[in-house]
Amino acid sequence: MKSAALPLTLALLPLLGSHGCHHSPPSPPSSVPTRTLPTAAPASGISTATTTARPTGAAPATAPATTPQPALSDTDAIVIHDGKENRIDAEAARRSGYTIIDFSDDWTPFIFAPHKGPDGTVMNNRYRRVFLGLANDTLDEDGEPLPSGEKNYLELYGIPPSMNVLRARFLADEQQTCHATISLEVLEEVETIAYIAPQKLKAAERKTAHLRRELEQARAKLKVASYADLAEKAPSLAAKVKAYERRVAEKAAMTEAEKRLACEGMFQKKPRHAPGVYDDAMRLAVKRFQQKNMIYESHYLRAKTMDALARPPLANDHLAFMRVLRERVVDAAGVVEDGSVAGKAGAPSYTAKSGKARQVRNLVDELTAAAAEQLGLATQEGSLAFFKRHKAADFKKMRVAVRLPTLPEYYGPDMDLSIVIDRGDVWYDLPWDDQGVRHPQPRRRYPSFHLYLKYDNQRIPLVRWRTTIGGWRAEQASDGYEYFRYKGSDVGSRVIRNIVAGPVWIAPESTPIRSLLKMKDVRGRWQRVVNYDELGPGYLSAYGLVAGYFVSPGRGGRPDWDNGIRAHGSSNYLSIYSSEGYSHGCHRLPNHLAIRLYSFILRHRPMTVLGDQGMGFARQFLAKNDVYEIRLPSRGYSYLLEPPLPVEVLVGDIRGTLKTPVTTYVPKPGIDYPGPPPPVRASDEDKESKGAAPRSEAEE
Amino acid sequence: MRKRKKQAAWSAGRQLAVAAACAVGLASLAGWAASRGKLSAAKADDTKSVPQDAGAPTTKPDTVRILIHTVPPRKARVKWGPKTLGTIPAPRPLVVERPRDSGPLDLVIRAAGYLPVHTRAYTFTDSRVAVKLTPPSEKNKLFGYREEPPTPDGGVPGP
Numbered sequence: 001m002k003s004a005a006l007p008l009t010l011a012l013l014p015l016l017g018s019h020g021c022h023h024s025p026p027s028p029p030s031s032v033p034t035r036t037l038p039t040a041a042p043a044s045g046i047s048t049a050t051t052t053a054r055p056t057g058a059a060p061a062t063a064p065a066t067t068p069q070p071a072l073s074d075t076d077a078i079v080i081h082d083g084k085e086n087r088i089d090a091e092a093a094r095r096s097g098y099t100i101i102d103f104s105d106d107w108t109p110f111i112f113a114p115h116k117g118p119d120g121t122v123m124n125n126r127y128r129r130v131f132l133g134l135a136n137d138t139l140d141e142d143g144e145p146l147p148s149g150e151k152n153y154l155e156l157y158g159i160p161p162s163m164n165v166l167r168a169r170f171l172a173d174e175q176q177t178c179h180a181t182i183s184l185e186v187l188e189e190v191e192t193i194a195y196i197a198p199q200k201l202k203a204a205e206r207k208t209a210h211l212r213r214e215l216e217q218a219r220a221k222l223k224v225a226s227y228a229d230l231a232e233k234a235p236s237l238a239a240k241v242k243a244y245e246r247r248v249a250e251k252a253a254m255t256e257a258e259k260r261l262a263c264e265g266m267f268q269k270k271p272r273h274a275p276g277v278y279d280d281a282m283r284l285a286v287k288r289f290q291q292k293n294m295i296y297e298s299h300y301l302r303a304k305t306m307d308a309l310a311r312p313p314l315a316n317d318h319l320a321f322m323r324v325l326r327e328r329v330v331d332a333a334g335v336v337e338d339g340s341v342a343g344k345a346g347a348p349s350y351t352a353k354s355g356k357a358r359q360v361r362n363l364v365d366e367l368t369a370a371a372a373e374q375l376g377l378a379t380q381e382g383s384l385a386f387f388k389r390h391k392a393a394d395f396k397k398m399r400v401a402v403r404l405p406t407l408p409e410y411y412g413p414d415m416d417l418s419i420v421i422d423r424g425d426v427w428y429d430l431p432w433d434d435q436g437v438r439h440p441q442p443r444r445r446y447p448s449f450h451l452y453l454k455y456d457n458q459r460i461p462l463v464r465w466r467t468t469i470g471g472w473r474a475e476q477a478s479d480g481y482e483y484f485r486y487k488g489s490d491v492g493s494r495v496i497r498n499i500v501a502g503p504v505w506i507a508p509e510s511t512p513i514r515s516l517l518k519m520k521d522v523r524g525r526w527q528r529v530v531n532y533d534e535l536g537p538g539y540l541s542a543y544g545l546v547a548g549y550f551v552s553p554g555r556g557g558r559p560d561w562d563n564g565i566r567a568h569g570s571s572n573y574l575s576i577y578s579s580e581g582y583s584h585g586c587h588r589l590p591n592h593l594a595i596r597l598y599s600f601i602l603r604h605r606p607m608t609v610l611g612d613q614g615m616g617f618a619r620q621f622l623a624k625n626d627v628y629e630i631r632l633p634s635r636g637y638s639y640l641l642e643p644p645l646p647v648e649v650l651v652g653d654i655r656g657t658l659k660t661p662v663t664t665y666v667p668k669p670g671i672d673y674p675g676p677p678p679p680v681r682a683s684d685e686d687k688e689s690k691g692a693a694p695r696s697e698a699e700e
Numbered sequence: 701m702r703k704r705k706k707q708a709a710w711s712a713g714r715q716l717a718v719a720a721a722c723a724v725g726l727a728s729l730a731g732w733a734a735s736r737g738k739l740s741a742a743k744a745d746d747t748k749s750v751p752q753d754a755g756a757p758t759t760k761p762d763t764v765r766i767l768i769h770t771v772p773p774r775k776a777r778v779k780w781g782p783k784t785l786g787t788i789p790a791p792r793p794l795v796v797e798r799p800r801d802s803g804p805l806d807l808v809i810r811a812a813g814y815l816p817v818h819t820r821a822y823t824f825t826d827s828r829v830a831v832k833l834t835p836p837s838e839k840n841k842l843f844g845y846r847e848e849p850p851t852p853d854g855g856v857p858g859p
Contacts, residue, residue, distance in 0.1 A: 479846065480844060480845055509843055524781060525781040527808070529820075530818065530820065532804075620832060621843045621844040622815075627816065628819075629819040629820070629832075
């Protein structure tokens, strides 16, 4: 039996008290004019109606307005005062200490927002349009119109849904009736549902039936009423009783999970799902559900997925809203500290100017909770009421004003930041033998990414996240065959001079052809195309949604040395969080964390906006008897850090027999090659000085 | 009478269209000729026209023009999924007009005596797509070509 998962709000709200943030909504300053909106009687289905911030579980919402409201203007922001929603002049509010949070549907994180270049020209990021289309469920990853009714569910990959997408979810889930047929209790009965491959399902059923017969016979023989009694009376059968009961509970939970996924529209027309079978259709439905609910798990019915399935849809919607609010608050406030540096002994501390010790706060959760509280969104009911009283059109320009807790004294426009990457346990040995049998290479310490601040002669850790280092990867050699090659992560001092939002990965010639192709429905016909998902710009790109380019600074007027290593976002979260995950040398972060990181750095370091880096790259390759051409019109939208950001990559602990990496190709077991491995390509091996990043055709 | 009027109108329209097409063709040809010398086997610098501030919010036409041609210039059919966009009237390029920012076009270009080429055109801005054609006899010059491993009998024909 598992405990019910606590909503995010319950976890966040206690933080409000610990850092002196406001428990009651602040009054707008007298100098800021407000306009109270007319309200009407509450709609049925919502108990009491007020937007006054209240403790979790008791916060009802303001009555929805029924009289037509004038549209929000560019200068308006919404503020909650005395339980009423008012309009306020955003700029005046900002001057009075309010933080203005963008609630509009055309919000993007800082890195994708339009910025002015050195000459004052406004420069848009060409990926911004696609980002917005994906967030609003209007475009697909190529920027083509999304078929009507389709959903993107890309929060897991760094693109949170827009406010109108959330609004539609809340309103639809409040009305939907199919959820009433689902037993959440049955789902809560199990922690996970063990995966049984479709071809092994019948055998598993036979085994369960056999177990049941055996237990029934024993129960009759010992004359006990239940299996619990049987396990007590015959301890040798206890394990079998447990296994049988678990299987029965999981089977029942599987049925409810299927109903729940169907109710939420997670199954697609193809492939068709066979009830009770964990087939491809089920796996894809689970994957979509995980994407919708931002669950980092492999595509099976594991603990977090089961928790989400066992929650009512509106509760999941509220959690999604809190996550969306979190990203917008983080963006508005320009913070990054998320509590990830806290250890068993609590959060690290630093000495303030006053001489007092201060703990590194979890500003992400603290500020989000404060905003949710002030806006009356800390509860599911409050959030539902918010979306019910605002029309879809309101989110065209909506901004809200909140008073957030004061930031630590070390905040400023030019913070002395630096990055340290600890490679953790490193294995250079081949992970398999001549027969292709894999040998485990366990790691006790995984690679970690640290952002530090130097402040008043102290080094303050701000975040600590899991990341990746390189390992053994498949690579295409000049003979057209794939070999294994160790793709390590450089060690030592580097800098990040360029940050690229919506970066493009120029696949080196060593990239296996199979990963450069994919099937795509082009105007109703499935055809093989170049896999631009992998190249970018896009959330699936090898560089994710944003990348910082590591270079060794050139000395004596020489250009920077770029070895193709980046710290970048990634949709491949399993490579980051799984025990066997490796990259090709880069340091991967989940896209949403990479966005937070680089947005934070750009806002607290001197930088120049370089804008879209147009280029005319084209390269052809052969696959079977067709030629495929990669065409890339831009490298992405670049920012130049001046001075650059220091990076230090630590060696880590070298495990295993080999103490230095293998530098040659290693044949893959079971492949017939035309001869011995060719030498590693000069273009990949020679560390050509490529000038300031992002000019190199680097590899991930 | 009505029919004749309609024919006359169609005729005038056709003349205008032909004149416009000629103008477009000449302009395209000039652009293509200017760019021709810059093409290399591995790289075709087709997006030189992309400005640095490609996304700058200025007033732009609602459509973009994409000029498609081959190197060497050959008549070639251009398909976009099941739809045939047209035939490249070599040595002139095929001119395709698309709504601006309407997403990329995944094209397949087929010319007699050459391997089919799968390429992509973008709709961010006016652009030129120069596609290098490779005859089957030269496919070993393309990246990704792989020699078959020797057979166990070393290639000796069987009895």
